[in-house]
Amino acid sequence: xxxxxxxxxxxxxxxxxxxxxxxxxxxxxxxxxxxxxxxxxxxxxxxxxxxxxxxxxxxxxxxxxxxxxxxxxxxxxxxxxxxxxxxxxxxxxxxxxxxxxxxxxxxxxxxxxxxxxxxxxxxxxxxxxxxxxxxxxxxxxxxxxxxxxxxxxxxxxxxxxxxxxxxxxxxxxxxxxxxxxxxxxxxxxxxxxxxxxxxxxxxxxxxxxxxxxxxxxxxxxxxxxxxxxxxxxxxxxxxxxxxxxxxxxxxxxxxxxxxxxxxxxxxxxxxxxxxxxxxxxxxxxxxx
Amino acid sequence: xxxxxxxxxxxxxxxxxxxxxxxxxxxxxxxxxxxxxxxxxxxxxxxxxxxxxxxxxxxxxxxxxxxxxxxxxxxxxxxxxxxxxxxxxxxxxxxxxxxxxxxxxxxxxxxxxxxxxxxxxxxxxxxxxxxxxxxxxxxxxxxxxxxxxxxxxxxxx
Numbered sequence: 001x002x003x004x005x006x007x008x009x010x011x012x013x014x015x016x017x018x019x020x021x022x023x024x025x026x027x028x029x030x031x032x033x034x035x036x037x038x039x040x041x042x043x044x045x046x047x048x049x050x051x052x053x054x055x056x057x058x059x060x061x062x063x064x065x066x067x068x069x070x071x072x073x074x075x076x077x078x079x080x081x082x083x084x085x086x087x088x089x090x091x092x093x094x095x096x097x098x099x100x101x102x103x104x105x106x107x108x109x110x111x112x113x114x115x116x117x118x119x120x121x122x123x124x125x126x127x128x129x130x131x132x133x134x135x136x137x138x139x140x141x142x143x144x145x146x147x148x149x150x151x152x153x154x155x156x157x158x159x160x161x162x163x164x165x166x167x168x169x170x171x172x173x174x175x176x177x178x179x180x181x182x183x184x185x186x187x188x189x190x191x192x193x194x195x196x197x198x199x200x201x202x203x204x205x206x207x208x209x210x211x212x213x214x215x216x217x218x219x220x221x222x223x224x225x226x227x228x229x230x231x232x233x234x235x236x237x238x239x240x241x242x243x244x245x246x247x248x249x250x251x252x253x254x255x256x257x258x259x260x261x262x263x264x265x266x267x268x269x270x271x272x273x274x275x276x277x278x279x280x281x282x283x284x285x286x287x288x
Numbered sequence: 289x290x291x292x293x294x295x296x297x298x299x300x301x302x303x304x305x306x307x308x309x310x311x312x313x314x315x316x317x318x319x320x321x322x323x324x325x326x327x328x329x330x331x332x333x334x335x336x337x338x339x340x341x342x343x344x345x346x347x348x349x350x351x352x353x354x355x356x357x358x359x360x361x362x363x364x365x366x367x368x369x370x371x372x373x374x375x376x377x378x379x380x381x382x383x384x385x386x387x388x389x390x391x392x393x394x395x396x397x398x399x400x401x402x403x404x405x406x407x408x409x410x411x412x413x414x415x416x417x418x419x420x421x422x423x424x425x426x427x428x429x430x431x432x433x434x435x436x437x438x439x440x441x442x443x444x445x
Contacts, residue, residue: 001329008290008307008353038349039330042310051307055354079343083404103419104404105334105397108343109350190418 003041007050012057014139017166020052022141026163028052032075032114035106060113060168065090072170074113082107090174093132093181093201097124100183103191116152117167119159122193122218124183126153130223131199131215134172140165153222176211179203180286184278185217186270188261194218195262196270198250200278202238204286209233214246214278219254219271226253229275238283247276292356296321297365307353312336314352315362323363323392327421334420337393338362344400344419363392366399374440375399375433384433386424393420398434399441406442410435 009028011017021028028050031037040046054060060075063086070090072081081087082098101107101115101124115125116136128134129149136147138161152159161167175181185197197217203210212233214226229249236242256267293302296319303318310329315338316322324347327335331349338347339361366373375395378384385391394417401408401416408416413434414427422430 002310002313003308003351005306005308008351010353034349034351034354035331035346038351041308042330042349053351053354103334104401104416105337105344105346105419106331108340108345108400190415 001042003038004044004047006041006048008053009050010053010056014057014059014166014168017052017054017057018139018141018164020050021166022164024048024050028163030054030117030166032117033077033110034114035102035110036114036118036120054166063087065174069171069173072112072172074117074167074169075111076113078102078107078110078112078115079104081112091132091172093175093183093199094125094128094172096181097128097183097199100124100185100194100197106191112170113167116170117159117161119153119157119222120193121153121156121220121222122195122197124185124194124197124199124217126223127197127199127215127217128183129170129172130225131201131213132172132175133213134170136167136171137169138162138165139168144168146171149223150225155221175201176203178287179211180282180284182278182281182285184274184281186274196256196267196274198271198274198278200275200282202233202279202282202286204238204283204288206288207237207239209238209242212246212279214250214275216250216254216271219256219267221257224254226250226275228253233279243276243279243283246279247272250275290353290356292352294355294358294360296360297362303352305352307351309352310348311338311350311352311355312347314355315347315360318352321362321364325389325392327389327393332421333390334393334397335390337396337420339396339400344397361396363395366395375402375437378433378437378440379430382433382436383426383429385429386422386426390420390422390424394422394430398437402434402438402441407438408434 009020029048031053060073062073185194201213212230216224229246251272258264325335327333336348
C-alpha cells in the first residue's frame with residue numbers, strides 16, 4: 001500500500017514538463033490532482049518510471065471566457081469550479097456535475113484536466129464534455145492540437161493523447177441563456193463513481209425543443225452521446241410522450257458492460273430511468 | 289532523497305525522504321505528529337484528512353514532496369491555549385466519537401465544510417461528512433456535533 005519507486009519531476013513550466021515526459025518515452029505518468037493516480041500507485045497497479053507533477057505550474061490554473069467558450073486551465077481544481085461565478089452563469093451543468101465529483105476533500109485536489117485525461121467512463125466531467133460538445137487542447141513537443149470530445153475518448157481509461165502530450169486546457173461552449181440542464185446519477189453511496197449518470201441540456205421555445213443534448217456516464221467504455229434520443233425531442237417537442245420515447249430510445253443506444261457493481265441489463269434500465277428524470281428536470285428549469 | 293520544508297500548525301519543519309513517501313507517513317513518522325490517522329491508504333476512508341494550504345485534503349494520496357513550501361494544519365493544531373476547539377467541544381458534548389479512529393479526519397473535513405457552508409441543513413451535513421467513514425457507524429452523534437458547532441464557528445467564537 002505504498003507507491004513503488006519512481007523518479008520525480010516537479011517542473012514550474014509547461015515546456016519543462018513536456019521535455020521531462022519526452023525523456024521517458026511513454027514510461028512516465030503525469031500527476032495532476034492525484035485523486036485517481038495516487039491510489040493506483042499505492043496499490044502498485046501503476047508502476048511508472050517517473051512522475052511529472054504539474055502542481056507547481058501556476059499558469060495551468062485559470063478560468064477565462066473567450067470566443068463564446070469558457071476555457072479552463074487543466075490544473076483548475078474542481079473546488080474552484082464549484083464556486084466559480086463564471087461557471088455558475090455560463091455552465092450551470094458543469095457546476096451541478098461538480099457536486100457529484102467525489103467528496104469535498106477530493107475536489108480540493110482533483111482537477112478538470114486530470115478527470116478528463118483519466119477518462120474513467122463513470123466520471124461526471126467526461127459526460128459533461130460530451131454533452132456540451134467541448135474540446136481539449138493537448139500540447140506535445142511539436143505544439144498544440146485541439147481534440148473534440150467525440151475523438152478524445154477511446155475506451156476505458158484511454159484517450160488519444162500521445163504519451164508525450166499533456167492536456168493543457170478544457171474548452172466548453174457557454175450554454176445558451178435559459179437552457180435547461182440536469183445531471184442525474186445513480187451510485188450506491190454519494191461520492192462514489194456513477195453506476196450510470198445522464199447529463200441533459202434542453203433549449204426550448206414554448207413546447208418546441210430547438211436543441212437537446214444527452215450524454216451518459218457509466219453506460220459503456222466511453223461517454224455516449226444519445227443523438228437519436230435527442231432527435232426525438234427536437235422533432236416532437238417536450239411533452240410527456242416525447243420524453244418517454246427519448247428515454248426508451250436511450251436504453252437502445254447504450255451498450256453497457258457488466259461488472260461487480262451492476263449487470264449490463266440493470267445499467268441499460270438505469271439509462272432509461274435517468275434519461276427521463278434528467279429531461280423532466282431540465283425542461284422544468286428551461287426558460288423560453 | 290528530497291528535502292521537504294513546510295509549516296505544520298504554525299511551526300516550521302524540515303525533513304528528508306524519498307519522493308515516493310506519502311504525506312501522511314511523513315507527518316506521522318518524520319514529524320512525529322500521530323494525531324493524523326492512516327486508514328485505507330487509497331483515498332476512500334478519509335481518516336488522514338488534513339488542511340493543505342487551508343483546504344481539506346487526503347494526505348494518504350499526496351506525496352510528502354508535494355507539501356514542500358506548504359502550510360498544513362492537523363488535528364494537533366486545533367487546541368488553543370490548552371482549550372479544545374469549539375468543534376472538538378461539540379464532538380465531546382454530542383458523543384461525536386466512539387473509538388476515535390475517524391475523528392481527526394472528521395474534524396478536519398467538518399472544519400472545511402463549515403467554512404464554506406456556515407449554516408448547513410442536516411442533509412448537507414450528512415453529504416459533507418460522507419467524505420469520512422466511521423466504522424463504529426456513530427454518524428448521528430457526528431451530525432449532531434457538526435450541527436451544534438456550526439453557529440458557534442459562524443459567530444467566530
